[in-house]
Amino acid sequence: MSYLLRTYNLTKSYGDTKVVNMVNMNIRKGEIYGFLGQNGAGKTTTMRMLLGLIKPSSGEIEMFGEKVKTTSYQRPFKRIGSIIETPGFYPNLTGEENLEIHRRMMGVPDKKAIYRALEEVGLSRARNKKVKAYSLGMKQRLGIARAILHEPELLLLDEPTNGLDPIGIKEVRKKILELAHFKNITVLISSHILSEVEQLADKIGIIHQGKLLKELDSETIRKMNRRYLEIRVNNENKAAVLLEKKLNIPDFQVVEPGVIRIYGEIEDATMISRLFIEQNVDIYEMNVSKDTLEDFFVKLTG
Numbered sequence: 001m002s003y004l005l006r007t008y009n010l011t012k013s014y015g016d017t018k019v020v021n022m023v024n025m026n027i028r029k030g031e032i033y034g035f036l037g038q039n040g041a042g043k044t045t046t047m048r049m050l051l052g053l054i055k056p057s058s059g060e061i062e063m064f065g066e067k068v069k070t071t072s073y074q075r076p077f078k079r080i081g082s083i084i085e086t087p088g089f090y091p092n093l094t095g096e097e098n099l100e101i102h103r104r105m106m107g108v109p110d111k112k113a114i115y116r117a118l119e120e121v122g123l124s125r126a127r128n129k130k131v132k133a134y135s136l137g138m139k140q141r142l143g144i145a146r147a148i149l150h151e152p153e154l155l156l157l158d159e160p161t162n163g164l165d166p167i168g169i170k171e172v173r174k175k176i177l178e179l180a181h182f183k184n185i186t187v188l189i190s191s192h193i194l195s196e197v198e199q200l201a202d203k204i205g206i207i208h209q210g211k212l213l214k215e216l217d218s219e220t221i222r223k224m225n226r227r228y229l230e231i232r233v234n235n236e237n238k239a240a241v242l243l244e245k246k247l248n249i250p251d252f253q254v255v256e257p258g259v260i261r262i263y264g265e266i267e268d269a270t271m272i273s274r275l276f277i278e279q280n281v282d283i284y285e286m287n288v289s290k291d292t293l294e295d296f297f298v299k300l301t302g
């Protein structure tokens, strides 16, 4: 699968501070990329650069297989849909009128695209209401409608569930999954909430103080949330051989000298301890735990 969006050492400085610092993002076509970071980590700034709202200080951006001219604000706008921070609308126009402006700007010939987009986000009934009379959640939904109206190939969503109620959050999540899986739209979604990103993303990029610390693929994410049995022994090499050869347990890992983790559901831990003792492997400690992505995130970002 090819990359739809990549950055190379993307950097933005304000004064002496690099608020986005040498970021290398790799987003594949059709992927949902969760961009995770605490407040002030640099998510919005990165997304603004991708969208051409601000100019990078240095580094490069590649979109749809082509280098973007980062010294200009030009971007392939018609192929991109976005919500950056709180979406802005004309308050005295209705939801429908606001989308009509966007439709014309994007050169979408079919007027029905507006109604489809409103329907998608559950705003059909509120379409003739002025936006100033919309609730925060309704405005957020209208933002999503605007982002998808012109059927973009790439969606840049900066904390799109901000201000939504739990049901709204769930609906947006479902919508994003649908767009990615059925329409093959590539999605970059930022959030400071791990659980939200975790439920959606095929890949997670963790940004902290302007640096992209890690990109985790779905396989790694899945592995991270598994239960395991951790055994502390005097001889991990011998223990490893016993697990593999005598017990046919393939899925384990020596995580540090003397410590073995056996992944998956362990039906009979006594069988393991009995064998170890018989074979003169001393057991100092044995316990079942679970690695969570949360632990990892906390450890990584201090």
Ligand SMILES: Nc1ncnc2c1ncn2[C@@H]1O[C@H](COP(=O)(O)OP(=O)(O)OP(=O)(O)O)[C@@H](O)[C@H]1O
Pocket (backbone or CB within 6 Å): 014, 019, 037, 038, 039, 040, 041, 042, 043, 044, 045, 046, 192
């Ligand atoms: N125009 C600007 N001038 C100076 N500093 C800025 C500017 N824009 C952003 N910053 C700083 O850059 C850092 C990153 O901000 P950014 O908005 O990208 O964070 P974020 O990850 O989106 O955070 P949040 O989760 O709060 O939205 C912050 O420290 C912010 O104060």
Ligand SMILES: [Mg+2]
Pocket (backbone or CB within 6 Å): 043, 044, 045, 085, 158
């Ligand atoms: Mg932000």
